[in-house]
Amino acid sequence: MSSVATKAGPSERVGRPPAIPQFAGRPRYGEKVIRFVLRIAAILTVVITVGILIALIVPSLGFFSQVSVGEFLFGTRWAPRFAEASFGVIPLITATLWTTTIALLVAIPLGLGAAILLAEYASSKARKTLKPILEILAGVPTVVYGLFALQFVQATVLRDWLQLDTGAFSVLAAGLVMGVMIVPTIASISEDAMSAVPSALRQGSAALGANRMQTTMRVVFPAALSGIVAAIVLGISRAIGETMIVAIAAGSQARIVTGPLEQGQTMTGFIANAALGDSRVGSIEYDTLFAVGLLLFGITLIINAISIRFVRRFREAY
Amino acid sequence: MVSTQTLKASDLASSGRGERGVKSLVFMTLLWLSLVIAILFLMTLITNILLEGFARLTPALFTEYPASDPDRAGARPAILGSIWVIATTAVLTIPLGVAAAIHLEEFADKKRWHNRFIELNVQNLAAVPSIVYGLLALAFLSAIGVQDKNIVIGGAFALSLLILPVIIIATREAIRSVPEEIRQGSLALGASQWQTVWRNVLPSAVPGIATGSILALSRAIGEAAPLLLLGALVFVSFDPNGLLSGFSTMPIQIFNWTGRPQEGFHELAAATSIVLLVLLVVMNGIAIYIRNHFQTRW
Numbered sequence: 001m002s003s004v005a006t007k008a009g010p011s012e013r014v015g016r017p018p019a020i021p022q023f024a025g026r027p028r029y030g031e032k033v034i035r036f037v038l039r040i041a042a043i044l045t046v047v048i049t050v051g052i053l054i055a056l057i058v059p060s061l062g063f064f065s066q067v068s069v070g071e072f073l074f075g076t077r078w079a080p081r082f083a084e085a086s087f088g089v090i091p092l093i094t095a096t097l098w099t100t101t102i103a104l105l106v107a108i109p110l111g112l113g114a115a116i117l118l119a120e121y122a123s124s125k126a127r128k129t130l131k132p133i134l135e136i137l138a139g140v141p142t143v144v145y146g147l148f149a150l151q152f153v154q155a156t157v158l159r160d161w162l163q164l165d166t167g168a169f170s171v172l173a174a175g176l177v178m179g180v181m182i183v184p185t186i187a188s189i190s191e192d193a194m195s196a197v198p199s200a201l202r203q204g205s206a207a208l209g210a211n212r213m214q215t216t217m218r219v220v221f222p223a224a225l226s227g228i229v230a231a232i233v234l235g236i237s238r239a240i241g242e243t244m245i246v247a248i249a250a251g252s253q254a255r256i257v258t259g260p261l262e263q264g265q266t267m268t269g270f271i272a273n274a275a276l277g278d279s280r281v282g283s284i285e286y287d288t289l290f291a292v293g294l295l296l297f298g299i300t301l302i303i304n305a306i307s308i309r310f311v312r313r314f315r316e317a318y
Numbered sequence: 319m320v321s322t323q324t325l326k327a328s329d330l331a332s333s334g335r336g337e338r339g340v341k342s343l344v345f346m347t348l349l350w351l352s353l354v355i356a357i358l359f360l361m362t363l364i365t366n367i368l369l370e371g372f373a374r375l376t377p378a379l380f381t382e383y384p385a386s387d388p389d390r391a392g393a394r395p396a397i398l399g400s401i402w403v404i405a406t407t408a409v410l411t412i413p414l415g416v417a418a419a420i421h422l423e424e425f426a427d428k429k430r431w432h433n434r435f436i437e438l439n440v441q442n443l444a445a446v447p448s449i450v451y452g453l454l455a456l457a458f459l460s461a462i463g464v465q466d467k468n469i470v471i472g473g474a475f476a477l478s479l480l481i482l483p484v485i486i487i488a489t490r491e492a493i494r495s496v497p498e499e500i501r502q503g504s505l506a507l508g509a510s511q512w513q514t515v516w517r518n519v520l521p522s523a524v525p526g527i528a529t530g531s532i533l534a535l536s537r538a539i540g541e542a543a544p545l546l547l548l549g550a551l552v553f554v555s556f557d558p559n560g561l562l563s564g565f566s567t568m569p570i571q572i573f574n575w576t577g578r579p580q581e582g583f584h585e586l587a588a589a590t591s592i593v594l595l596v597l598l599v600v601m602n603g604i605a606i607y608i609r610n611h612f613q614t615r616w
Contacts, residue, residue: 031512035425041417042426045440045486048479052450055457113352121349130353137360139598141540143569144367144591147576151584152366180359211337213345234445241447243543244569248576268449268543275452275547281460289547293453297446304445308438 056297059290063087066284072291078254078270080288081277087288089295091254095264098171098257099178099246100239106179107235111186112228118187119194120216131188138184146248149177154249158261169251169263178245182235189234193227194220230310237303241296243268267296367595371588379589383555384571388582393590395554396571399470400594402558403567404539406474407481412531414478415485422486423493424515444483451479452544459548467548471561476544481534488530492523525612532605536598542569568594 064072067087075088114134118127154173158164166172197220205215221228251263252273265273271289279286382392422440426433455476459467496519504514545567551574554566566574568590575587 028510028512031510034512035421038417038421038425041414042421042436044414045418045443045482046436048443048454048482049439051458052446052454055454056450059457110352110356113349114356117349117353121346130357133357133360134353137356139536139540139602140360140363141542141569141591141594141598143540143542143572143576144363144595147572147584147587147591148363148366150576151370151588152362180356183356211339211342213342237445237447241449243447243449243546244573247543247546248573268447271449271453272543272546275456275549276551290453290457293450297450300445300447300450301442304442307445308441 052297056290056294059287060294062282063284063287063291066287067291076256078265080274080285085284087291089267089292091256092265092267092270092292094257095171095246095250095254095269096240096266098260098264099175099250099266100236102172102175102260103179103182103239104232104236106176107182107186107239108232110180111183111231111235112190114183114187115190115194115228115231116216116221119191120212120220131191134184134187137180140181142181142242142244143248145177145181146174146245149173149245149249153177164261166261167251167263169249170261171250171257171264172260174246174248174250175260177249178239178242181242181245182238185238186231186235189231190224190228193224193231196227197223226310226313230307233303233307233310237300237307240303241268241300243272247272267292271296364595367588367591371585371590371592374585374589375592379586379593384553384566384574388578388580388586391583391586393568393571393586393593395557396566396568396590397593399554399558399565400539400567400569400597402470402563402565403473403477403545404535406470406561407477407538408531408535410474411478411482411485411534412527415482415531416489416527418482419486419489419493420515420520423490424511424519440483440486444487447543448480448541449543449547452476452547454479455544456547466564468550468552468564469562470558470565472548473545473550473565473567474561476548477538477541480541480544481538484534484537485531488534489523489527492526492530493519495526496522522614525608525614529605529609529613532601532608536601536605539567539601540569540594540598542567542573545570546573 072087072089074090075086076090077086077088078091079086118131122130150169150173153176154166154168154170158166158170158173201219201223202215205219210218246266246269250266250269252265252269253263254265254270255262257264271292274285274289277285279289378390379392379394380397381394382390383394384396385391418440422433422437426436428434428437455472456467458475459472464472500518500522501514504518505511509517550566550570552564552566554564556564558565572587572590572594575583575590578584
């Protein structure tokens with residue numbers, strides 16, 4: 001009996017029994033109220049999304065009534081607070097691209113390496129100790145990472161030890177530290193994807209004479225690919241949206257970044273820095289914040305949608 | 319049977335393609351290396367922060383107010399502010415998140431498009447950059463006519479938006495792990511659906527909900543970006559004393575001191591980081607303790 005009921009889909013499991021008049025209890029109006037309140041709580045999450053859209057779009061409309069969309073997206077000079085103001089977002093985009101790319105160059109190899117090790121090589125005992133240590137990296141506040149990037153990575157490692165020609169800030173220091181921050185995100189989602197690959201595939205591969213490396217790279221990795229892609233895409237989204245590390249260590253001058261040792265202001269870095277100045281509600285400076293925020297939100301929304309789609313695919317695979 | 323297998327394995331090994339082949343060993347070394355680099359990085363970070371900040375980890379850090387002289391400055395308002403904001407965030411978010419999760423897990427008909435839409439929406443919200451929530455809070459507070467936005471309830475509002483999806487997802491997982499038989503037993507004894515949820519499902523899910531909520535709050539306590547937008551980077555030289563009181567938090571104070579040129583402020587930033595990290599370790603420790611000692615294994 002119970003097994004039959006358990007097999008039923010989740011929507012049926014607590015379904016209301018058919019209404020038989022002689023068994024119907026007294027009507028419970030209180031419960032109707034409770035259900036209503038619960039429903040409102042769930043709907044509130046949609047209200048938040050709508051709120052984000054309204055909050056970003058309304059000031060952005062004010063912004064785009066003064067600055068054309070083409071000038072914003074393709075302009076190469078970002079100087080919103082100058083007397084001769086200019087609103088080309090390309091410098092912010094180049095800085096974001098540099099920090100994100102550097103972060104991914106660190107996070108993808110380290111994250112996937114750690115994921116393969118934990119999913120395919122480590123004993124369950126080793127996994128139980130190593131995984132929580134790795135997860136600590138995700139729990140360190142980003143402002144602490146920023147402090148470390150500025151004081152240690154930039155000032156001590158890059159300038160004093162490696163004698164690189166760089167100033168007080170660089171996109172390299174911010175990107176490197178951000179990369180390590182993303183490692184647990186990529187590692188844990190990829191590990192889940194690889195652990196979800198049925199062991200029959202591994203056994204089949206081993207039976208054909210493949211060693212563990214061959215099995216991992218040619219059987220498990222391709223089978224888990226959509227989950228791994230989802231992990232990387234989520235990592236990209238986190239790198240683009242990360243604020244405090246770049247606000248502290250990447251610099252605050254919005255110029256087109258042409259090399260990793262230069263400083264640069266990312267989209268998030270601009271929002272954080274501009275928020276420090278006093279912007280009157282309704283002024284062009286205030287609206288600029290939201291226009292950049294809308295661009296940031298749009299980019300991450302598209303990336304997240306891709307990620308969710310990939311996760312769906314890998315969940316359906318087996 | 320066994321002997322043939324051993325023979326074949328050794329054949330493969332001698333031809334350099336077995337588990338001990340050069341390629342295999344290089345591959346395994348690289349895997350270990352990636353994990354070791356990540357852990358070494360973490361150890362370097364902690365050592366660096368400890369070396370930098372340990373000397374300033376004095377009672378003065380907890381009793382003094384920010385000052386223009388690094389030797390007399392402390393983080394008292396920031397530490398108290400963090401506690402105020404996190405407590406308010408917890409009160410605002412946990413009931414709401416748990417309620418939404420109960421609706422989605424126990425009452426919502428998942429075949430309906432609007433319920434699937436809510437689920438997708440929660441997933442999406444969890445990945446929205448934190449600074450966007452700051453923009454939302456800023457716009458909302460401006461819209462309702464709040465002049466001074468850097469108040470405890472404003473900061474808690476911004477952080478609540480940020481962690482609400484996290485709490486919903488964690489609570490749903492905790493509710494889902496309660497076995498179906500518990501619900502069926504309760505329903506069979508004549509309990510209504512709500513009585514079943516309230517008296518059977520929720521009590522069993524409490525450890526999972528508590529663990530998830532503490533982890534979400536520990537994310538909020540380290541967050542600075544949304545609070546920056548409310549103008550939290552001001553000189554706060556008083557203890558916060560209510561929901562409408564101005565405040566600073568530890569991450570904001572760290573950010574502030576990091577941006578100053580004097581070395582003394584950098585040491586204070588590192589010392590405050592130690593306090594923040596210790597607080598996070600304690601919160602995570604409590605979460606792990608609850609998970610290990612109270613969670614029922616079905």
